[in-house]
Amino acid sequence: MNTSPIQTDLSPEEALTRTLEVIAESLNEDKAENIVTLDLVGRAGFADRMIIASGVAERQIAAMAQHIERRLKEENLARVRVEGDQNSDWVLLDAGDVIVHLFMPESRELYALERMWGSDFDQADEEVTVGQSSSTQH
Template identity: 40%
Template sequence: MANISQEKLLETIIRALDSKRAEDIQLIGIRDLTIVADYFVIANGTSNTQTKALADAVEFEMKQLGIEPIRVEGYQGATWIILDYGDIVVHVFYKETRSYYNLERLWSDGEQKDIEEYLSPAD
């Protein structure tokens, strides 16, 4: 994998989601809770089309950095798309599906991080 800082990867993912008007982008640090990943990035779209567009935007921007996901799941139904980048797992939900699974509650022991630092002041 390219030698790019985790901070830069998080910034790239969050800005990609924001650029496509993702709702309620959450960044949860889970490094101390699981070996699955260091961070979950959670966001949602308001339609299946937007949900796919959000995931596409993340994949495109990460590919620009030379980074491919380890695995991708959920494109068919587009209600919960997972992009696994190893230390960072991106969960892109359709709004109702996000409410149903409520990952934020499941991972409430994680560290809620402020995403504002990843978004440029111009946004």
């Protein structure tokens, strides 16, 4: 995919799993809302997973992006590229095999990435459910 993990002692599958775990932990700690992970294998050539989450303020979104970037760097998992700034209602993080979109709720609804990346997307099809406010947790 875009960039390979930079940690050499993990298999690609282990690195992907650990990257997803680190991102999920960071988003949960930052109180991200409506976290969804989409499996893109076979549907996109740029990443294996896409994580979409919402924040309630632009500052929260900026902090979530900074924390994810820092934690992935600390764990030597991926070189992260960030698009968007502290005053943005949409920040994208490219961590190689994982793309993270952080939105304000209004922008998330407008761009509707869940619908775009899976005409067959259904909340029951969520591969990984993370976060306190994910719609499939009970």
